[in-house]
Amino acid sequence: MHRIEEILRKQIGLDATSIGSSVIERTSRLRMKQCGLKDAEEYDRLLAESPEELSTLVEAIVVTETWFMRGREAFAAFADLAINDWLPRNPKAEMRVLSLPCSSGEEPYSMVMALLDAGMPADRFTVDAVDISANALARAGNAIYGKNSFRVKHLEFRDKYFVQVEDGYALSPDIQRHVTFHRDNLLREGYKSGVRYDFIFCRNLLIYFDRVTQSAALNKIRTMLAPDGVLFVGPAEMPIVTDYGFANANISHAFASRMLETRSQRSEVRSSKSDLRLPGSDFDLPAVASLEMDRAVSPLIIARRLADAGQLADAEMLCRKHLETDDTCAEGYYLLGLVKDAANDPEAINYYRKAIYLEPNHYEALVHAALWLEKNGDVTRADAFKRRVERVRPKHQVES
Ligand SMILES: C[S@@+](CC[C@H](N)C(=O)[O-])C[C@H]1O[C@@H](n2cnc3c(N)ncnc32)[C@H](O)[C@@H]1O
Known part of the structure; x- marks a missing residue:
């Protein structure tokens, strides 16, 4: 599949980490099936020979999400x-x-x-x-x-x-x-x-x-x-x-x-950018906007705010970019899980699990994993997560 990622990078500039290698793999395998091919190498050859197939693959991969008066x-x-x-x-x-x-x-x-x-x-x-x-x-x-x-x-x-x-x-x-x-x-x-x-x-x-x-x-x-x-x-x-x-x-x-x-x-503008600081803490879109020039702000903060503003594709992208630089960040996986959950994507649970694997006491990830499993009918596993939630629940929440 690495070859296909390379073809897409060369053709349309797509950075595989932005939408996730698994999306590219799933889409390519579907196309292979539709073309009656079993072998990835055969599909590589087809892509090299057929501009039509390349164009069909690109159509299936690109994110065309947009709406009127966006921003x-x-x-x-x-x-x-x-x-x-x-x-x-x-x-x-x-x-x-x-x-x-x-x-x-x-x-x-x-x-x-x-x-x-x-x-x-x-x-x-x-x-x-x-x-x-x-x-x-x-x-x-x-x-x-x-x-x-x-x-x-x-x-x-x-x-x-x-x-x-x-x-x-x-x-x-x-x-x-x-x-x-x-x-x-x-x-x-x-x-x-x-x-x-x-x-x-x-x-x-x-x-x-x-x-x-x-x-x-x-x-x-x-x-x-x-x-x-x-x-x-x-x-x-x-x-x-x-x-x-x-x-x-x-x-x-x-x-x-x-x-x-x-x-x-x-270079004048670049040096002045370091003076900018994180503004107010309300989680709305204007708050996202005011972060625009500060490179020091974590992409996860921006991602969270984009997610809260309903801009799920952009939020997902930032999470993935962040995880590309730090693939042991539990918070990044947890947030990616939230974004997937909001989009009703079953991959959500895998990201919650990954966050919990990296940080076994990640309270929010445990809560959301339990809720997700319950919603999807897996009561036994949901209960197991709920027990873990009880064990790690922050003290002030136990008391209130
Ligand atoms: C998320 S949409 C953005 C649409 C609009 N600008 C907006 O912000 O709502 C991204 C678009 O980029 C197009 N695209 C991707 N790679 C491209 C390229 N190399 N040249 C031209 N368009 C491209 C896709 O087909 C897709 O429609």
Whole structure:
């Protein structure tokens, strides 16, 4: 399976630890079965000879999870910058915007809605949207969305720009017409847009890459961004881009940055980052946002907050990255178990067990393992864990 991980790393930059080797193994074995192959070496050969099979495997592996107005502060900041900064400086030009990766279209369509709501003239901007997944792009072109695409609390935009149809909500053609979708791979040799974009959203892609691939991806993004352009990334990705040489634009909870011009500007920003400290302790998304520049904060704290904010895929990714550097961290396995549990994934119990193996008195892991087993009908084992819970229960809880 190591060969397949290497192929995926080379083709799409995927760092196997980000989604877990077991996911890659399961998916590859399923594909082998569907192709009627028993031997992993035969499947390697097929992947090398057949671009179609490679593309099918990539489709099955990529995480295309997304939703409308994901990280709504980014869309508010983007629209505000467009109207109050870009428009006055460019009274005649057309504003160019890129969403890469765009997945099934929720992100670029959210950009259009945000711009129009903020008063951007409809004939003054265009949005390009790029993704490697043909399936996701087909959903974007169809532009009919189910409830998973509407996860944010405030849904006024749905009432305004969608009509309910039999299988979901159909997006207005007035929004759709602003977006042009392309299928491409950011890491493909020779991939370049030929356009300098005023705004680029590259959110929740870099987290799937290793360090070298992150730099290669950012090299490309830098060449596509206008000199005074703004780059938006995902919450867990801000340290990656500031390390690379972008400067945080310091827009609250938006994860926006601009490219620094010179090497000395870059090192100035790097040295000032060590002054930042962990802010307040409320477990909501804004708290996650305010952690964005502090590399000293444990990825597990950020992961926990992302999990609490319902961003399970991002939380899982950070746990895995953390475990990659410390595979004896019980807390990391426990948190991964919680994330899996929240997603109703049966792997949850294995991670709780691993946490307990590493730290036999890990109280929360014991409690959650007992609850999981009980929920899944294994009363005998659940009782055994409950007895252990009783033995290690913190004293103040026994007394209260
Ligand atoms: C989690 S989605 C992010 C979508 C959106 N930006 C968001 O934040 O909601 C990640 C997307 O990256 C795409 N992707 C993965 N590797 C890619 C590559 N090398 N080039 C282009 N797209 C890629 C996947 O197909 C998937 O749709």
